[in-house]
Amino acid sequence: MRAADAVIIGGGVTGCSLAFHLAGAGLGRVLVLERRFVGAGGTGRSVGIIRQLYPTPETTLMVLRSLDVFERFDDAVGGEAGFHRCGVLIGVSAAMRPTLEKTLALQRGLGVRAEILDPADLHRLEPRIDPAGLGAVLHEPGSGYGDPPAVNAGYAEAARRRGAVIEQGVEVVSLRTSSGKITGVVTAAGDEISCPVVVNAAGLWSPAVARLADIELPIVIGRHPVFVVERDPGFGPDHMVYMDLAGGSYLRPETGGLTLTGSLIDDETQHPMDPELLGAEPSFDEASVALERTSRAVPRMAEARYARGWAGAFDITPDWMPILDETGLEGFFVAAGMSGHGFKLAPAVGEIMAALISGAPPPVDPAPFRLSRFAGRAISGTFVSSYLG
Ligand SMILES: Cc1cc2nc3c(=O)[nH]c(=O)nc-3n(C[C@H](O)[C@H](O)[C@H](O)COP(=O)(O)OP(=O)(O)OC[C@H]3O[C@@H](n4cnc5c(N)ncnc54)[C@H](O)[C@@H]3O)c2cc1C
Known part of the structure; x- marks a missing residue:
């Protein structure tokens, strides 16, 4: 033995x-x-999205420690983290804005650098996002995405x-x-x-x-599909990561004019998944519904071409x-x-x-x-x- x-x-x-x-x-x-x-x-x-918005001191300290490692991964661990500091925007509804302000005040005290924008000012940073339906947008310039x-x-x-x-x-x-x-x-x-x-x-x-x-x-394995689209040639420069908590979608840029997108509608626990189905191709109907939601957040995405997708899943606690x-x-x-x-x-x-x-x-x-x-x-x-x- x-x-x-x-x-x-x-x-x-x-x-x-x-x-x-x-x-x-x-x-x-x-x-x-x-x-x-x-x-x-x-x-x-x-x-692989790395955002800093978290609701508690402990989770904030965890993401700050982790971000520090992603930023100097080769020295801290060794190798490439593929970290792109493209910035993260997080859109919230008017009802969510007071909680966002309170959370950010707590996080700033712990060292998070971010600012809250009025939706009308969003065009300065990302004119392709539709501000309708948003009550505020959080901008985290130091956040981005990595290569899991x-x-x-x-x-x-x-x-x-x-x-x-x-x-x-x-x-x-x-x-x-x-x-x-x-x-x-x-x-x-x-x-x-x-x-x-x-x-x-x-x-x-x-x-x-x-x-x-x-x-x-107390863990449910909940399905979370991801969709890859090719942005149309007229889309312009790469976008930031955008999480639309009000409208229920997210986008993160990928090299080669691609964008990874999916839904943020909190329905994963209603779709328990056998983990052996990880990576399976989502249906075209499912992709259409998700991409429609994405195009509501960023209307120009309606011109993007669906390339492929896969079934992911989360291990979710209560x-x-x-x-x-x-x-x-x-x-x-x-x-x-x-x-x-x-x-x-x-x-x-x-x-x-x-x-x-x-x-x-x-x-x-x-x-x-x-x-x-x-x-x-x-x-x-x-x-x-x-x-x-
Ligand atoms: C579609 C999708 C999008 C996501 N997006 C983000 C994001 O933007 N930002 C973010 O922070 N997180 C994101 N996550 C979550 C994050 O990727 C996961 O929480 C994290 O990668 C989980 O890592 P893990 O090592 O805990 O689990 P896993 O990567 O699942 O690793 C568990 C390993 O255990 C092995 N295993 C299982 N059973 C046994 C056994 N009996 N014996 C030996 N080995 C076993 C499996 O083969 C597997 O390799 C996303 C996840 C998915 C699926």
């Missing part, structure tokens, strides 16, 4: 960031087991350089426990690895992995915030439930989880991310509430 000091189940951006930080904390033999290949899960299907598979690979390589081992094509099918403690994992090939710490970083498969220990995670905690089974940790924003938070999530596991002081208070917050309480959130509270 083999042995490790910590086994991380899942080689997505969460698992690899954690492996990098755990190996850096001197935890000993850190082993990542990935059933397919690094980036095969939600990370490989991500849109590149960041995932960067963390994997950096973790290896620190001595972590990443095994691909290795599925965990069973967990070993004794007297309320985790003692090991068993792979599909029948390999048994004894270890005192196991981390469930299996993203869209995290509920299934937790069930191996008879633990039910408050749309991650679970970063040890479970009731000693030594069995969860870093999942990223609820559609786990790419931009991955650098901080890895740091926080490594601290929880090694016993070091966490860089951000992990209390809001405890699993126990859901026990016996009805908590409900939306994707929009993960921006504004």
Whole structure:
């Protein structure tokens, strides 16, 4: 039988960031087991938007720490994050404006740089957005988007350089426990690895992995399709990332005159998805509905040509915030439930989880991310509430 000091189940951006930080904390033999290949899960299907608008001090500090890593990824981790600081605009309705103002005041106190524009002033920054229906627009000049598979690979390589081992094509099918403690994992090939710490970083498969220990995670796997369009030649220069919280759509530029777009209508939990369907082609009707919503936000997008799309999915908790905690089974940790924003938070999530596991002081208070917050309480959130509270 083999042995490790910590086994991380899942080689997505969460698992690899954690492996990098755990190996850096001197935890000993850190082993990542990935059933397919690094980036095969939600990370490989991500849109990669890095916005800073978050509703709480803890999430704000997490995104600021993470943004700092994306900005100097080669020095901080190694490799390319593909970070484009194109700026992010976030449109809200008139009803949402007071909450936006309150949230930004809190965030400014923590170091976020952003300004609120009146819709009438939007044309100075992006004349192609239709301001009708908006009550305010937040401009984050330092935000943008990154390349999730590149960041995932960067963390994997950096973790290896620190001595972590990443095994691909290795599925965990069973967990070993004794007297309320985790003692090991068993792979599909029948390999048994004894270890005192196991981390469930299996993203869209995290509920299934937790069930191996008879633990039910409050996570729904909700479908979130993405559509790629070719902008018409007359569209003009690249646009910023635009999240239209009032109208329910988003756009982020891609190289080659392409735009990635999708809906922000908070309907993912109503469309539970088998994670094995990740990457499937959405129907043309589904694309038409989504692209119509996008063209309402940016009318010029009505001229764009639909190129392709894929079914993504989010691992969604009731408050749309991650679970970063040890479970009731000693030594069995969860870093999942990223609820559609786990790419931009991955650098901080890895740091926080490594601290929880090694016993070091966490860089951000992990209390809001405890699993126990859901026990016996009805908590409900939306994707929009993960921006504004
Ligand atoms: C369409 C889409 C758009 C998104 N857009 C954004 C965005 O704009 N900004 C942002 O911040 N976030 C975004 N996200 C969310 C973000 O990409 C995810 O939260 C993040 O990538 C999840 O990473 P992860 O490592 O937790 O999970 P995953 O990437 O899903 O990794 C989990 C891994 O576990 C492996 N695994 C599963 N079961 C087992 C097992 N039994 N044994 C071994 N390995 C196993 C899987 O193969 C997988 O590779 C988006 C996600 C999607 C799908």
